Amino acid sequence: MQAHEWQNTLIMVFEIFAMIIALIMIAVGLIQNKKSQTGLSALNGGNDELFSNSKERGLDKTMSIWMFSLGIALFVITIIICILTNTILK
Numbered sequence: 001m002q003a004h005e006w007q008n009t010l011i012m013v014f015e016i017f018a019m020i021i022a023l024i025m026i027a028v029g030l031i032q033n034k035k036s037q038t039g040l041s042a043l044n045g046g047n048d049e050l051f052s053n054s055k056e057r058g059l060d061k062t063m064s065i066w067m068f069s070l071g072i073a074l075f076v077i078t079i080i081i082c083i084l085t086n087t088i089l090k
Helices: 003-031 059-088
Strands: none
16 A cells, blocks of 8 residues: 555545544434524524523533534544645645
């Protein structure tokens, strides 16, 4: 296996990880509890519960932590892919 093929394989592995993380984020987003009653809440500002004193608990908090962690992981992997692409494929 030549060096160029190995480098392309490394980039492809990171891209596959990014796709898997994105799919998991979609699944977690679908599982999360919907905070608004309708999809049109963006039209009226979506501030129905802006000043309500409610904290996330249980499954909602766990899903929120998962979504935040996966978002950070996706961001880091995307930066790694950009750096590898710009340095390896020059």
